[in-house]
Amino acid sequence: MTRLTEYLLPTEKQAPADAEAISHKLMVRAGLIRQMGAGMWTWLPAGWRVHQRVVRIVREEIDAIGGREMLMPVLQPAEPWRKTGRLDIEELFKLHDRKGADLVLAMTHEEAVTFHAAQTIDSYRDLPLILYHFQVKERDEPRPRAGVLRTREFVMKDSYSFDRDQAGLEERYALHVGAYDRIMERTGLRFYRVESDVGMMGGLGAHEYMAPCPAGEDRVALGDGYAANVEVARHDPHVRHLGEGTAQETWTRDGQALTLEPAIEIGNIFKLGTRYSEPLGATYLDEHGSELPIWMGSYGIGPARVVAAAVEQFADEHGISWPPALAPFAVHLVAIGRPGTPERDAAEALYAKLIEAGVDVLYDDREAGAGEKFADAELLGCPLRLTVGRKSVESGEAEVQIRRDRLQAPGVALDSEPQALKRAIEELCAG
RNA sequence: CGGGGCGUGGCGCAGCCUGGUAGCGCACCUGCUUUGGGAGCAGGGGGUCGCCGGUUCAAAUCCGGCCGCCCCGACCA
Secondary structure, eight states, rough: OOOGGSSOOOOSSOOTTTOOOOHHHHHOOOEEEEETTTTTTEHHHHHHHHHHHHHHHHHHHHHHTTEEOOOOOOOEEEEHHHHHOOOTTTTTTEEEEETTHHHHEOOOSSHOOOOOOHHOOOGGGOSSEEEEEEEEEEEEESSOOOTTOOEEEEEEEEEEEESHHHHHHHHHHHHHHHHHHHHHHTTTOOEEEOOOOGGGGGEEEEEEEEEETTOOOOEEEEEETOOOOOHHHTOOTTEESSSSTTTTOEEEETEEEEEEEEEEEEEEEEEETTHHHHTTOEEEEEEOOOEEOOEEEEEEEOHHHHHHHHHHHHHBTTOOOOOOOTTTEEEEEOOOOOSHHHHHHEEEEEEEEHTTTTEEEEESSSOOOOHHHHHHHHHHHHEEEEEESSSHHTTTEEEEEEEEEEEEEEEETTTTOOHHHHHHHHHHOOO
């Protein structure tokens, strides 16, 4: 499927001098992303594959709760933002077209989706409904940082639920909790669902999905059966903090010690209520002909942050070590020996067989030394590395290394049938 | 937005204090050798030194202004 000689994977031995966060350094070094400006990043082919793995998982789970995928524009008229009172948010990019009309670049899509709900939802018969899209968000961040962790432009999956009343909203919200839990579990990340502030989004309740990692900008307070954003814990009457701001800072909840961990916010879900439907006139008629505001929820997840969190959580001194569900390729096949040798022929044959078996494989067919190829493979972090060299020709097996902990696994026979090969690889990936 | 730092080839850096026509490692190109843990030898290409202005016979280097980028904090809908 992919030969390295026909690919763009610009790996670097040295990280950019100004990179601080692990994910920033490794994603650049592994050839996944490149920077254009502050908070403006390009996803290179291998990086985009990882991003799209997350997107696929999210899409499957949102579809599974009845979400309907669509696409709304980033460039929008300012008027709905004026109506919801969000036009004067500093992070909102404002601009004018050639006629002088006020436009904005959307930082999220409540205004757009509610605008359309007002146009298209008329009756209680149209409810409930879940709409979603994957779309770029633009935010004039005061301080972009840490590579792809906090950018001015990023893709978000945002879904919006529409119900006739609060009970309906609670149902749609619960569906999203389930979907988000499954998404996080499928990615393989360590995560917590925590209660969060509703912030200026307004509304009736909210949760955040937090992935603990060193580069995290937030902190979560964790106890037995308890997990909360520190901002929420701070206002919890059950929580006491002792020695705040000092090295001995300890938090307790009903006497039980809490640990504080830095974490990245990778998803958030809000019960909006009628915060947006009222100013934008999104109403429906009930069975009695009464006009009532639609009850809404909004649910976001940032694939880029999921990717960065995965890098942060599983990296080691050799590079990235992807959870199998997110890896750009399942198998990194390393050919040792120059073209024309029996070992290279064996590698080519194995590559062809892997493709036939439907395995996602990156084939390092470059004319480079073994050390360089191994180092690049460990930097990129695919779950399995298969090596074919002179030894393989003698033993009849490709050597297998499991990236996580760099474990040596039993080799796979070069003369395996494609389907047997695929099964063996899936078993090795599964752990 | 406050504080700190940095802009010299794709990446990492030296040179700047003490002005004299740009250098190192990696990467890249060609050839030969090499091929199981980031190879060796030889040859080669690529940089208006962030931008503008000033001082000077002469500016990467000194002076002024601007721009960009990073880190800490504030912020984070």
